[in-house]
Amino acid sequence: MSIPCENPSFRLLGDARGSLIAVEANKDIPFAIARVYYIFGTKEGVERGFHAHKELKQVAVAVRGSCIMKLDDGKEQLDILMNDPTKSVYIAPMVWHEMREFSEDCVLLVFADQAYDESDYIRNYATFLEAIERNGGNA
Ligand code: TYD
Secondary structure (H helix, E strand, O other): OOOOOOOOOOOEEEEOOEEEEOOOEOOOEOOOOOEEEEEEOOOOOOOEEEEEEOOOOEEEEEEEOOEEEEEEOOOOEEEEEEOOOOOEEEEOOOOEEEEEOOOOOOEEEEEEOOOOOHHHEEOOHHHHHHHHHHHOOOO
């Protein structure tokens, strides 16, 4: 079984002036958006993430530049090159994720279905694997 990370491409609205993408909740994103954050100015060699969420659902898109998003459901690992503002990745609950190889200009935009809650994080990989084993992925 593969990691559920697919999200439909965002529609590019372009004309002679340039490009525009509109993202609507429950349409382009499979949930109601409660929070948006973006990661930018990432220093060379920095790796981020290294956690899973118990319940949070997220969709990430590199609106500028590129990075690699690694997803891991405890059984399978997937490296996704994010370098296209029309292509997004769904990060399901209980999917361990790491981001690396950020280009200097990378802006990684993330939509989330809940407000920030540190208690929803699993930041220890061994704990993550234990939770997967215990609950079949349902923390
Ligand atoms: P962190 O989860 O370490 O980022 P990453 O997953 O990219 O490694 O978050 C960095 C800091 O920002 C940490 O102190 C928590 C805080 N933060 C918020 O306050 N709100 C948020 O929505 C996010 C994502 C992080």
